[in-house]
Amino acid sequence: MNELGKLEDLPLEYREALTERNLVPLWPSMRSVLPPNVPTRDTSVLNWDYESLRPLLMRAGELTPMEKAERRVLILANPGHGLDNIQATPSIYLGMQLILPGETAPNHRHTPNAVRVIVEGEGAFTTVDGEPCKMERGDLILTPSGKWHEHHHEGDGPIVWLDVLDLPLIYRLNSSWAMEGELQQTDATRDKSYADYSAAGVVPNINLKRGKTDTPMLRYPWSKTRACLVEMAADHREGLLSISYVNPENGTSLFPSIGFGALMLRPGETVTLPKRTTPAIFHVIEGAGQMQVEGHPSSNGEPLAFVEKDTLAAPGYSHITLRNASVTEPAFIMTADEAPLHQYLGIF
Numbered sequence: 001m002n003e004l005g006k007l008e009d010l011p012l013e014y015r016e017a018l019t020e021r022n023l024v025p026l027w028p029s030m031r032s033v034l035p036p037n038v039p040t041r042d043t044s045v046l047n048w049d050y051e052s053l054r055p056l057l058m059r060a061g062e063l064t065p066m067e068k069a070e071r072r073v074l075i076l077a078n079p080g081h082g083l084d085n086i087q088a089t090p091s092i093y094l095g096m097q098l099i100l101p102g103e104t105a106p107n108h109r110h111t112p113n114a115v116r117v118i119v120e121g122e123g124a125f126t127t128v129d130g131e132p133c134k135m136e137r138g139d140l141i142l143t144p145s146g147k148w149h150e151h152h153h154e155g156d157g158p159i160v161w162l163d164v165l166d167l168p169l170i171y172r173l174n175s176s177w178a179m180e181g182e183l184q185q186t187d188a189t190r191d192k193s194y195a196d197y198s199a200a201g202v203v204p205n206i207n208l209k210r211g212k213t214d215t216p217m218l219r220y221p222w223s224k225t226r227a228c229l230v231e232m233a234a235d236h237r238e239g240l241l242s243i244s245y246v247n248p249e250n251g252t253s254l255f256p257s258i259g260f261g262a263l264m265l266r267p268g269e270t271v272t273l274p275k276r277t278t279p280a281i282f283h284v285i286e287g288a289g290q291m292q293v294e295g296h297p298s299s300n301g302e303p304l305a306f307v308e309k310d311t312l313a314a315p316g317y318s319h320i321t322l323r324n325a326s327v328t329e330p331a332f333i334m335t336a337d338e339a340p341l342h343q344y345l346g347i348f
């Protein structure tokens with residue numbers, strides 16, 4: 001590729017005339033916006049280890065009352081995107097949220113889509129459009145765009161979860177906004193939508209929303225996902241053990257922006273994931289091991305150790321290898337990526 005002209009090659013008076021008319025020459029930035037063969041990969045390889053994060057989150061509980069926070073969250077900011085830019089990957093926001101016993105995070109709704117992955121604690125529930133969703137370790141709780149949601153904690157210890165939102169994308173589309181509401185009236189039954197959809201392949205006719213893009217099931221219990229992976233492992237001695245979380249009405253991803261999945265590493269197993277365009281997030285539900293990302297300057301291919309409750313990021317266009325450190329126990333990892341968006345845009 002030949003070198004292109006630089007801004008400094010142009011006469012000052014010409015550059016000033018362009019600026020005055022809000023015009024910019026393309027050729028000086030042509031190679032940086034269209035890099036040869038591999039895109040810019042800002043997402044740094046990173047582990048937000050829970051052991052060092054947890055005490056800082058607990059201190060937030062002492063320092064900042066709920067009324068002063070609305071949502072008491074530490075953002076997992078990826079330095080590759082800049083710490084001020086609320087990005088774990090280009091389109092994914094991550095945060096660790098803490099609620100103390102007896103606290104309530106007030107009702108609101110907003111345009112970004114959100115999923116919570118429960119990290120520790122018991123006795124909390126999120127009410128989504130009137131439906132209280134129980135929160136247990138590893139569960140996925142959905143608050144799709146536009147749905148009212150508030151969090152309650154009636155348990156004894158702190159409850160912590162990982163928030164996963166498409167906020168960076170929606171924000172940069174100048175479409176991120178929220179509305180506050182009164183505390184919700186709840187239905188008597190808990191997890192109604194889960195009960196409706198819990199029989200795989202059999203969907204209820206009560207809602208009749210076939211084809212609707214909004215995902216109707218709001219709680220995906222970890223116990224079911226784990227059991228599915230363990231059952232898969234019994235029949236498959238080799239090959240990647242992974243599942244995708246989908247809309248039970250039509251099999252599409254939970255959100256148009258973010259895809260969610262889970263994988264199991266057999267005891268002693270090392271897997272290299274299929275190389276893909278999308279950056280990825282990993283949250284360790286059970287087990288310990290290492291993640292290795294080839295060919296990115298942020299890690300130089302050095303393996304990064306992880307244990308239970310850790311959250312990791314990896315860039316796209318990279319070989320990602322995950323290793324289970326235990327030779328006796330399986331490891332379970334939740335995943336989030338931008339695949340649905342890449343597929344929609346035709347760049348996957």
Ligand code: 1HN
Nearest residue numbers: 071073095097149163165167
């Ligand atoms: C939000 O609504 C929650 O409802 C958590 O728990 C984190 C981050 C940015 C914007 C909205 C929640 C959020 C958020």
